[in-house]
Amino acid sequence: MPIPAHHPVDILRFNTCGSVDDGKSTLIGRLLYDSKNLMEDQIEALERSADITGGGQINLANLTDGLRAEREQGITIDVAYRYFATPKRKFIVADTPGHVQYTRNMVTGASTANLSIVLVDARQGVIEQSRRHTCIASLLRIPHLVIAINKMDLVGWSEERFIEIRDQFEEFLPRLDMKDVKFAPISALNGDNVVEPSPKTPWYTGPTLLGHLESVHIGSDWNLNGFRLPVQWVNRPNNPTDARLHDFRGFSGQIAGGIVKVGQKVMVLPGGNISRVKEIWTYDGPVTEAFCPQSITLVLDEDIDVSRGDMIIGPDNLPxxxxxxxxxxxxxxxxxxxxxxxxxxxxxxxxxxxxxxxxxxxxxxxxxxxxxxxxxxxxxxxxxxxxxxxxxxxxxxxxxxxxxxxxxxxxxxxxxxxxxxxxxxxxxxxxxxxxxxxx
Amino acid sequence: MNSYHLDHLQYLETEAIHVMREVAAEFERPALLFSGGKDSICMLRLAEKAFRPADIPMPFLNIETGHEFPELIEFRDRRAKELGAKLIVRTVDDAIARGLATASASETSRNRLQIPVLLGAIEEFRFDCCIGGARRDEEKARAKERFFSFRDGFGQWDPKNQRPEIWNLYNARLSPGENMRVFPLSNWTEMDVWEYIRREKLSVPSIYFSHERECFRRGGQWLPIPPPHSENGHPDPYAGARPKPNEKRANLIVRVRTIADMISTGMIESRADSVDDIVAEIAAARVTERGTRADDKSSEAAMEDRKKAGYF
CATH class of the missing domain: 2.40.30.10 (Translation factors)
Incomplete structure (x- = not known):
């Protein structure tokens, strides 16, 4: 899908989890396919492998299952990352495996996510894997959760079944401290309620899955209270051609919390030395303030001892x-x-x-x-x-x-x-x- | 608070800078793989953003197949010089001459032959880390790769046994002889790369823009006609990569979308002669970038197999 030039878009990171055969990879394939993010050669490759191994049926899961062993066993082994865009947003998708033994990969994929999609097979309802994945999403404090009840076509698009499974979740969700949980009835295989609303669910008034991904508010997912700069690297030019840089000593890092302004007081921990911000140096020129998660280089007023591993903090919300x-x-x-x-x-x-x-x-x-x-x-x-x-x-x-x-x-x-x-x-x-x- | 917000390129940029600084801080002898291609051009700008006003604290390394587009080599050398960086070049030809690599009679692409040359350079300079410009959206096996991709003593990638990579906490620990490949552009797409080139006003080698070139048709692609072979007593390095009499030849207005070397790069017919045009062209494209790479078409697992053997 073309992105209008110069249109600022943000990135939503999400991961999909569910048990084996719940249709995670198929869902991602469907999102890519229906949002016109698949290219002709990818479709061709799918068709080629369909003719050889799939009896002519295109398998959307083959899009994400990239390793030989995965295609052979029909499972997802490792986190696969996928990228797609709509005019509203860019998406980074971590397709994380459902096998118990690969749960660590789910943690990997989920750790950077703004949103998690937990897939449930409508025929099976809540199983141990659903509880485990929801538990991990809550533990990792993923701000938004979507429970996608998949394979609704196989239960006759029954609203009753949908409500039954939602109730199963709502029985334990209060214990998990998840703030934003949505439920959606879908069929990843046929595309219902994934990108296009389904005519088979007149009883469902919520957005399609993609509609929700495009509109969920993620502006407040970074912490802007309490300045934190873990010092990554000390910047000391060796033989600067610019004489003004002879005494340059900057502390480089990615801001891990809050906002920093030129002139403000900062403290370097664990030493406890106090100084003021003299300059916020960036390649594109000095700036007067910077915020999480920007990567910057701080120059301080006084020459104090700072090295990698130290944390430069602001005066409020102390760690x-x-x-x-x-x-x-x-x-x-x-x-x-x-x-x-x-x-x-x-x-x-x-x-x-x-x-x-x-x-x-x-x-x-x-x-x-x-x-x-x-x-x-x-x-x-x-x-x-x-x-x-x-x-x-x-x-x-x-x-x-x-x-x-x-x-x-x-x-x-x-x-x-x-x-x-x-x-x-x-x-x-x-x-x-x-x-x-x-x- | 709404003004404290990063757009997608700023987000990808800060993530990549963080990764580069981790490399500089955690490794003793890192190198940055620089080919002159569009992805590595973005990497150089990110390195400037990560390390200026200091010098970029690592040399650049390039493994030549010997079939490079001359425009690319010229650009690579000029850019390294502008940045005051040390550029190390190791070549497949040299490795063949020294017996480190053996050309296969049936395979004209020297893609595989880059592997022993890269591993040889890592050993020669005792590099403990190589930063590469690979992106996960390029290819299915790449989609599984970590930012910090661990390689064993033989340079091998074991996709089933990767270190979990959680938050932005990269485990950079190695034992002697082991090696790390680090990919700061992991989360970038082809579109992101061109949008970044546009935003940063980066210059790119001329072959990315449309030009007239004589090509020949093979395997559904337009391939460039290699430079003529001078009778110097050596075998023709482009043997097998020259048009056969029955292959159609044409003068076309073309450009490259992705660059391997002359043997593995399909030219696309295009009138795009500015970065804006290229961004528009990619937005409307209906085939992937790697669809023009002959080296990936050999099998579904071509990249996976090369990576397991120590490829970039």
Whole structure:
């Protein structure tokens, strides 16, 4: 679909999840096909493989299932990313697998999403995978959720069945703290209510799936309260030809929260030094203010010690600073998490040593009840743990800031990424040593 | 609060800058793969945005097949010089001469032969990370790739065993001999690339714009006629890539949409002679960019197989 020139469009990131054969890949294929985002050679390739393996039937799932093993087994193994656009928005789609053993990939695909689509087979209704996926979406604080009840054609487009499944969800949704949940009756295979409204559901008055994706409000998905700049890289020109740059010392990074303005006071943590913003340097020239998630380079008034891993913050909404952490983790490795084990922990731009001091509980994703006394957390388990780090982290609760409230654990030796962690809010805010750190 | 909002190009830009700075901070000896093609042109601008006013803290690396469009080579060399960057070039011909690569008699494309040359350059300079301009929307196997794509001691990609990549927390840890390929443009589409070139007023090699060229028809595509072979005692490097008597030849107004080398690049008939025209043309296009790449048509899994062997 052509994009009008010079028309500013934003990006919505969403992921699709559901059990095997719920039709995730077919749905994405349908979205691309019906919104005219498929090209002739892609359709040709589909037709070619239909003639060879599909008995002449085009399989829209073949569009996203890109690996040989996936096409052979008819399943999705890894997160596949797809891109399409309508005149209203650009979309980044993470097609995430439904198999239990690939749940870690769902976490990968969902971690950056504004919206999740959970697919349910209308014949089966809510199954354990539906609960697990909804639970993960809530855990990762994905702002918007759509429950797409698929294969409605196979239950005779029954409104009664639709309501029955919606009720099954609404029984447990209140426990999950999801703010925006929508339900849609669709047939991905035939395209009903995906891009075009279906004549078979006169009882459904909501938007089509694409209509909802195009219009859902995502403006407030970034945190603009409380300036946070995790320092990524210190910018010091070696042999500048411009004499003014001889003493240039800039702190580069992507703003992880809030807004920064030239002249404002900032503090560098964990050191606690205070300075003012002298300049916000960008390649396109200096700017007077910058906001999350822009990538910038800050120049400070005074020459203070700042290096990668430090966090430059503003004077309000102070973060926590602690080496005793409390977090929910999703375990992603066949070797289970055990109490007392050491890992590397990467949080914003720093990597520190961490030891697991306690496993508080494991969440039963079918009942959403915490189970205490878990001896370990196995692959795809979600649980609450406590950690002690070799250096204090400057952090926020994940619920208030996804970027400063998240971390990964890395196994020493193999360097495998073994866990995704979401921090609970700090018990107390960092205490500035200098009382004048306020406006 | 509404003014604190990024449009799609600004979003993709800040994401890519963040990735590049992670590379500069986490790796000891990174390199940036620069071919002179449109994607790597965007990467250079992103590198400037990530690292200026300092120098771009890594050399540029290009693996030549020996079948390059001369316009591309000229552009690549000029751009590297303008940016004050060190450009390292390694060639398939040199690798063949040194016995590192063996040409296959039946395969005219040197696409596969770039693999040992790339791996050789990584070893020679002990690069621990190569930044590439690949995009996930290009191809199905690429759609599965991470921003930080881990490669084992043999340079191999194992698609079934990729590190989960969560939020923007990239795991850059390696053991000796292992290697990372990093793709800052992962989330960009072909349209995004051209819109960015337009917004940033970037110059691109002339072959992206329409020009007159003698082509020949093969496999449903118009391929450029290679430069003449001088009788220098060496075998013709373009043997097999020259038009056969029964193949139709024509002088056409064409441009390239994607550039591999002269053997693997189909020319498209086009009158687009400005970036605006190209953006309009892509908006109306009914085939994908890779539809003009002969190297991807050999099988459904052509890219997957090359990547598993260590390709970009």
């Amino acid at each position: 926590g600073a602690s080496s005793d952490l409390h977090a929910k983790v999703c375990w992603m490795h066949p070797r289970p998490l055990q109490c007392g084990r050491r890992y590397l922990l990467k949080h914003t731009t720093q990597t520190v040593q961490a030891v697991v001091t306690a496993i508080e509980d494991r969440i039963n994703v079918s009942t959403f009840e915490p189970e205490p006394d878990a001896p370990d957390l196995a692959l795809n388990d979600i649980g609450e743990i406590r950690l002690k780090t070799s250096k204090p982290l400057i952090f926020d609760g994940y619920a208030t800031n996804r970027l400063t409230g998240s971390f990964i654990l890395i196994e020493q030796g193999t360097h495998a990424t073994v866990a995704a962690g979401m921090l609970f809010p700090p018990t107390e805010a960092v205490k500035p040593e200098y009382t004048d750190f306020s406006i």
